[in-house]
Amino acid sequence: xxxxxxxxxxxxxxxxxxxxxxxxxxxxxxxxxxxxxxxxxxxxxxxxxxxxxxxxxxxxxxxxxxxxxxxxxxxxxxxxxxxxxxxxxxxxxxxxxxxxxxxxxxxxxxxxxxxxxxxxxxxxxxxxxxxxxxxxxxxxxxxxxxxxxxxxxxxxxxxxxxxxxxxxxxxxxxxxxxxxxxxxxxxxxxxxxxxxxxxxxxxxxxxxxxxxxxxxxxxxxxxxxxxxxxxxxxxxxxxxxxxxxxxxxxxxxxxxxxxxxxxxxxxxxxxxxxxxxxxxxxxxxxxxxxxxxxxxxxxxxxxxxxxxxxxxxxxxxxxxxxxxxxxxxxxxxxxxxxxxxxxxxxxxxxxxxxxxxxxxxxxxxxxxxxxxxxxxxxxxxxxxxxxxxxxxxxxxxxxxxxxxxxxxxxxxxxxxxxxxxxxxxxxxxxxxxxxxxxxxxxxxxxxxxxxxxxxxxxxxxxxxxxxxxxxxxxxxxxxxxxxxxxxxxxxxxxxxxxxxxxxxxxxxxxxxxxxxxxxxxxxxxxxxxxxxxxxxxxxxxxxxxxxxxxxxxxxxxxxxxxxxxxxxxxxxxxxxxxxxxxxxxxxxxxxxxxxxxxxxxxxxxxxxxxxxxxxxxxxxxxxxxxxxxxxxxxxxxxxxxxxxxxxxxxxxxxxxxxxxxxxxxxxxxxxxxxxxxxxxxxxxxxxxxxxxxxxxxxxxxxxxxxxxxxxxxxxxxxxxxxxxxxxxxxxxxxxxxxxxxxxx
Amino acid sequence: xxxxxxxxxxxxxxxxxxxxxxxxxxxxxxxxxxxxxxxxxxxxxxxxxxxxxx
Numbered sequence: 001x002x003x004x005x006x007x008x009x010x011x012x013x014x015x016x017x018x019x020x021x022x023x024x025x026x027x028x029x030x031x032x033x034x035x036x037x038x039x040x041x042x043x044x045x046x047x048x049x050x051x052x053x054x055x056x057x058x059x060x061x062x063x064x065x066x067x068x069x070x071x072x073x074x075x076x077x078x079x080x081x082x083x084x085x086x087x088x089x090x091x092x093x094x095x096x097x098x099x100x101x102x103x104x105x106x107x108x109x110x111x112x113x114x115x116x117x118x119x120x121x122x123x124x125x126x127x128x129x130x131x132x133x134x135x136x137x138x139x140x141x142x143x144x145x146x147x148x149x150x151x152x153x154x155x156x157x158x159x160x161x162x163x164x165x166x167x168x169x170x171x172x173x174x175x176x177x178x179x180x181x182x183x184x185x186x187x188x189x190x191x192x193x194x195x196x197x198x199x200x201x202x203x204x205x206x207x208x209x210x211x212x213x214x215x216x217x218x219x220x221x222x223x224x225x226x227x228x229x230x231x232x233x234x235x236x237x238x239x240x241x242x243x244x245x246x247x248x249x250x251x252x253x254x255x256x257x258x259x260x261x262x263x264x265x266x267x268x269x270x271x272x273x274x275x276x277x278x279x280x281x282x283x284x285x286x287x288x289x290x291x292x293x294x295x296x297x298x299x300x301x302x303x304x305x306x307x308x309x310x311x312x313x314x315x316x317x318x319x320x321x322x323x324x325x326x327x328x329x330x331x332x333x334x335x336x337x338x339x340x341x342x343x344x345x346x347x348x349x350x351x352x353x354x355x356x357x358x359x360x361x362x363x364x365x366x367x368x369x370x371x372x373x374x375x376x377x378x379x380x381x382x383x384x385x386x387x388x389x390x391x392x393x394x395x396x397x398x399x400x401x402x403x404x405x406x407x408x409x410x411x412x413x414x415x416x417x418x419x420x421x422x423x424x425x426x427x428x429x430x431x432x433x434x435x436x437x438x439x440x441x442x443x444x445x446x447x448x449x450x451x452x453x454x455x456x457x458x459x460x461x462x463x464x465x466x467x468x469x470x471x472x473x474x475x476x477x478x479x480x481x482x483x484x485x486x487x488x489x490x491x492x493x494x495x496x497x498x499x500x501x502x503x504x505x506x507x508x509x510x511x512x513x514x515x516x517x518x519x520x521x522x523x524x525x526x527x528x529x530x531x532x533x534x535x536x537x538x539x540x541x542x543x544x545x546x547x548x549x550x551x552x553x554x555x556x557x558x559x560x561x562x563x564x565x566x567x568x569x570x571x572x573x574x575x576x577x578x579x580x581x582x583x584x585x586x587x588x589x590x591x592x593x594x595x596x597x598x599x600x601x602x603x604x605x606x607x608x609x610x611x612x613x614x615x616x617x618x619x620x621x622x623x624x625x626x627x628x629x630x631x632x633x634x635x636x637x638x639x640x641x642x643x644x645x646x647x648x649x650x651x652x653x654x655x656x657x658x659x660x661x662x663x664x665x666x667x668x669x670x671x672x673x674x675x676x677x678x679x680x681x682x683x684x685x686x687x688x689x690x691x692x693x694x695x696x697x698x699x700x701x702x703x704x705x706x707x708x709x710x711x712x713x714x715x716x717x718x719x720x721x722x723x724x725x726x727x728x729x730x731x732x733x734x735x736x737x738x739x740x741x742x743x744x
Numbered sequence: 745x746x747x748x749x750x751x752x753x754x755x756x757x758x759x760x761x762x763x764x765x766x767x768x769x770x771x772x773x774x775x776x777x778x779x780x781x782x783x784x785x786x787x788x789x790x791x792x793x794x795x796x797x798x
Contacts, residue, residue, distance in 0.1 A: 626782035678784045684777035691772055709774030716779035723783060 007267050009033060009041045010191035012182075014207040015174055016150035017047040017200060019314045020576065024321035024373055025197045025227060025255060027303035032256040035301045038263055042189070043307050046210070047203075050177050052312045054136045054145070055108060055129055057101050063139035064097040070621065078663040079623040081631065082654070088628050089138035095619040095673035096131045102615065103128045108314070116316040117580070119597055124724075127676025129314070140173045144641075147314075150202040151641065157233075157526040157648040159240030166209040166246060174206045178213050190218050193263055195255075196225040204229060211246035222266055224259070224278075226251035228341040232506060232530045238279050238286040240527055249280035253343030254326065256295045277343075297326055297347040302357045305365060317579055320361055323373040324354050324385070330376055330403060332441045333428075334516070335471070338375055340506040351384035355392050362396060369397050369582050376403035382413060386420035397582035399424035404444040409452040414459035422461055423581035426497065427453065429465035432485035433478045436471050439516065450489065457492045462577070462587040464495040469552060470545025471501045472509065472516040473538050479548040483555045490560055494587050495577070498556070500542075500549050503532045523651070531648060546635055561594040604721040606714035608699030609728040611692065613674035616725055618686055621669040626680040631661050675724030688716060698726070 011026040026043040033041045053059060070090045073079065079087055103124075110116060110125035130147065137144045143152045152171055154161035169175050194214050196207045211223045225247055230237065234250045237243055249272070251258040261275035272280045276292020303322065310318050327346035328338050349357075354372075361367055377385070382405060389396070402409075402425045409417075417425075431437060432446050453463045465486065469479050486496055503510055503520065510532065513520050517537040523529055533542065540548060556563045562577065580590050631637055639653040670681040672689075681689075695701035698717050702710050720726040 624782070626784050629784050680782040680784060682778040682780050685779055685781065687772060688774065688777055688779060691774075705772075705774040709777075712777070712779050713774060716781060719781040719783070723781075 007038060007040060007193075007263065008189050008191045009038055009193045009195065009263060010044065010186065010189075011041065011195040011197065012044045012046050012210065013197050014203045014210055015047040015050045015177075016145060016202045016206060017045075019048050019051045019147060021313060021315065021319040021321065021371065022048075022305060022308050022310075023197065023199065024303060024323060025199070026195075027305045027308070028300065028323070029195065029197075029255050029259055031301040031304040032295070033260060033263060034304060036260050038260075040189075041304075042191075043304075044182070044185075045308050045312075046178075046182060046206075048312050048314075049181065049309060050174060051133075051147075051314070052108075052309075053177060053181055054173065055104050055132045057104055060097070060101045060104060060132055060135055063135050064093060064101065066139040067093040067097075067135070068141075070094050070619070074622050076622065076666070078665060079628065080663045081637070081658045081661050084628050084632055084637075084664075085142055087623060088625065088632065089134070089141050091619065091621055091625050091628075091671050092131070092673075092678065093135055093138045095617050095671045095678065097135055099615045099617055099673060100128055100131050100135055104132050107132075111314045111316070112311070113316055116576070117583070119593070122576075124676050131676060136173060140171045143171045143173065145173065150206065152205060154205065155526070155642060155649050156201050156204055157523075157528045157530065159237065159243065159527050162205055162208060162528065163240075163242050163246070165205045166212050172205065172209060174209050175213075178210055182210070183213060183217055186214070186218065191221050193259075193266060194218075194221050194223045195251075195259060196223070196227075197255075198225055198227040198230045201229050203227075208243070208246040215245065215248070222248045222262070224249045224251055224262060226255045226258070231341045232337070232504070233528045234279065235288065236528050238281075238288075244281050244284055247281075249278055252277045252279065253291070253341075254294050256300070257292045261292070291343070294326075294343055294345060294347065297323075298349045298353050300349075302360050305361070310365065315576065315579060317369050317582070318365065318367055319369040319371050319578065320365065320367045321371045321373050322354070322358060322361065324349055324377065324381065324400075325374050328375045329378050330443065332443060334439065334441050334508040335468070335501065336508075337504055337506045348378065348381065351381065351388040354385060355388040355394055358389070358396060359392060359394055362394065368395075369579070370399075372398055372400035374400055374402075376401070377405075379405045379408040382408035382417070386413075386416040386422070389420035390416070394421065397421045397423050397584075399426070399578050399581075401426045401428075403428065404449045404452050406448040406452055409455050411455045411458065414455040414461060417456070418459040418461055423584075424462040424464065424578050425456055426464040426466060426495075429486075429493075430468045431471065431474070431478070432482040433474070436474055436478065439473070440471065446485070450492070453489070453492045457587070460586055462494045462581055462590075463492060464497060465493050466497045466499070467552075468499055468501050469548050470540055470542065472518045472534070472536050474501075474545070475539050476544065476548055479540070479545075479552065483552045487555060487559050494560070494591060495562055495575075496556055496560070498549065498552055500545050503534050504530050505532065506530075523648075526648065529648075543635070550635070561591045561598065601722060604718065606698060606718045607721065607728040608697060608702070610698040610717050610721055610726040611696065611729060612689055613725055613727045614729075616672060616674040616689075618681075618689070619671045619673075620683070620686075621671055621680075622666055623664050624667045624669050624680065625671050625678065626669075627664050627667070631664070634661060636660050672720075672725050675727075677724045679720065679723045679725055685716070688713065692717075692726075 011029055013023050013026055017023055022045055030041045030043050068090050073087055107125035107128035110121045115121040133145050152165050154165040156162060165172055196211060198204060198207045207225060214221055215223055230250060231252055234252060238250055258275055258277040262278060264270060265272050265275055273289060275289055279286055279288045325348035326342050329346045358370060398421050404427055429449055430440060430442060434446060456463050467482060486493055509516050510520060518534040521533040636657045639650045640657050642649055668683050670683055670686045672679045672681055692698060692701050695704055702713060705713055717726055
């Protein structure tokens with residue numbers, strides 16, 4: 001084999017993606033390129049590296065210094081709706097910054113080590129990281145970076161806005177990150193090809209930002225991109241004016257063959273027109289090549305994860321992704337967009353190959369946990385894979401998505417899956433309404449879905465259901481019936497991943513709207529539009545579906561222990577919950593622990609030893625933070641932010657929110673922050689806290705305060721105890737408390 | 745400091761001493777304090793997540 005060491009290729013997973021585990025595409029591409037002679041391939045998870053960089057004491061200290069002061073709100077006659085987000089950011093940063101900066105390194109250590117498994121350490125650590133990201137966001141206001149998403153003031157579905165975002169140094173935090181961290185590293189080994197993997201809409205702006213910087217800095221480097229999100233909007237993106245400043249080409253569908261063809265053409269002076277599934281610029285004009293052939297999946301090499309920063313993921317154990325098949329053997333669901341992402345057809349690896357690769361990855365990386373990437377494991381594989389994993393003594397723990405296959409997920413089949421290390425399966429349940437299941441062409445009944453879930457649950461496998469609200473023609477009553485069904489079976493279904501229906505251009509619901517009783521609305525200014533508004537002839541409107549979503553989520557939070565309390569990162573895919581299951585904690589046991597913790601917290605009372613929590617910070621506010629947060633939580637206010645799924649803005653939402661939600665009148669308040677939680681007091685509350693600190697403990701304060709005040713003080717202390725602002729411990733000396741308190 | 749100022753200062757200190765000597769409850773008037781606590785729901789909403797997870 002010819003090795004081409006002098007042709008450096010760099011493959012980057014741009015921010016923002018999950019920070020709990022690596023993404024699979026780049027290791028697959030690297031392995032494929034190396035097997036075909038390109039020896040010098042580097043993979044960079046810029047997403048987790050950015051999170052790691054942002055969540056450091058020195059970065060957060062700089063971020064904190066950039067956040068506008070609360071002083072600008074002092075003396076204002078009212079807090080207008082349009083200023084509320086800025087007020088919230090300023091208030092939170094003033095209260096939390098010192099504590100977050102002091103605690104961020106310890107929080108990362110907790111999440112990456114054995115203390116992860118102690119909820120008393122885990123929950124405050126997760127909250128510290130969450131508030132650290134809020135601080136990063138406040139410094140780049142109104143951009144928002146969370147553990148799950150990144151949005152800016154710019155609409156993701158308008159190319160002019162997307163391109164403007166790539167040069168906005170005030171609000172795009174990744175420009176500085178690339179300049180200071182990533183580009184200097186590339187200087188040491190200038191790539192000839194930079195490949196960007198854009199799976200999520202949240203990666204679009206950061207990816208193009210990096211593409212622009214690399215093209216400016218390394219004029220000889222060819223910048224290409226691919227991935228799920230670009231499969232949807234790539235053709236439109238390549239036609240957008242100015243995008244050639246950020247990209248040279250774009251790969252559609254599966255990346256292995258096109259990327260190899262591109263590298264060969266660039267190395268050997270070949271013709272880009274010959275590279276299948278590639279769209280490229282010929283003198284500034286986009287040229288769409290014909291689709292290429294998919295690779296024989298079973299002969300694809302073991303994904304090459306070498307070089308990824310395993311120590312930077314926010315998990316004590318790295319969960320390695322591995323794709324057991326590509327495409328979907330069923331392929332009928334009317335809302336599904338998968339063929340657009342991966343290309344047509346369905347291919348699988350043999351069970352022997354899968355287990356061979358898993359064992360090699362296990363041994364190479366010391367990995368015990370795997371996420372099998374599949375949209376639907378075919379019935380034969382549901383039997384073959386566990387058998388092979390057991391026969392080869394793989395001794396791994398794994399989770400994956402799955403399709404309801406009643407004949408495969410029998411009681412016996414589920415036990416074999418458990419024995420092979422399967423600890424969690426996520427099924428597409430969607431709805432409890434048979435009429436809608438038929439309209440979705442799910443090819444499954446509610447009864448068989450429940451049977452499958454029960455068999456898995458009895459075997460000890462945690463079951464998650466994907467559910468959908470707002471499918472065309474669904475009524476509010478039908479949505480409530482789905483909620484009732486899921487709550488009635490909460491002993492079987494541990495998690496629900498609920499999403500609202502979105503009409504996107506590549507699904508049957510869009511192609512044949514009449515069949516679903518909808519009329520599609522176009523936004524002519526959204527040149528990257530993927531999702532469309534619509535008018536439904538019957539059932540809920542999109543706004544009503546959003547309300548139903550909130551109602552259902554409230555139901556889950558109240559009734560599913562995994563959702564209740566403060567289990568921030570337990571739910572959702574790629575969650576930390578799986579890592580507990582991977583230690584063979586039974587779902588029943590984990591749920592019991594969650595419920596116990598939540599109940600214990602709610603039962604906290606006025607312990608006489610209560611004193612201000614370590615690091616408690618108090619900030620005086622000219623308006624009510626609580627009222628501000630409540631206003632911003634209103635559906636009309638949420639509609640002002642870009643949709644978290646689509647990245648698009650609702651036309652007229654800001655004006656409607658301003659008109660409907662009004663302004664807040666001045667109100668002297670005190671914002672308290674400790675242990676990752678905010679709580680709002682009246683100025684008198686601060687006085688009481690100072691007295692408590694001076695007294696040394698609640699018991700001593702009560703003795704001094706007199707019986708008339710006792711009941712009120714006890715209730716006050718109990719509530720602050722539940723929210724973490726007071727803790728039962730040795731008292732903080734009064735002098736120390738005074739210096740900890742922050743005033744605006 | 746002039747003599748009258750010194751006197752004034754001394755009187756202030758006496759008053760402060762008297763204030764310190766008062767019981768805490770009387771000084772602060774705990775029973776009259778507004779001890780309202782407003783809890784703020786501060787959790788990541790599942791709505792705020794990526795759902796394309798393939």
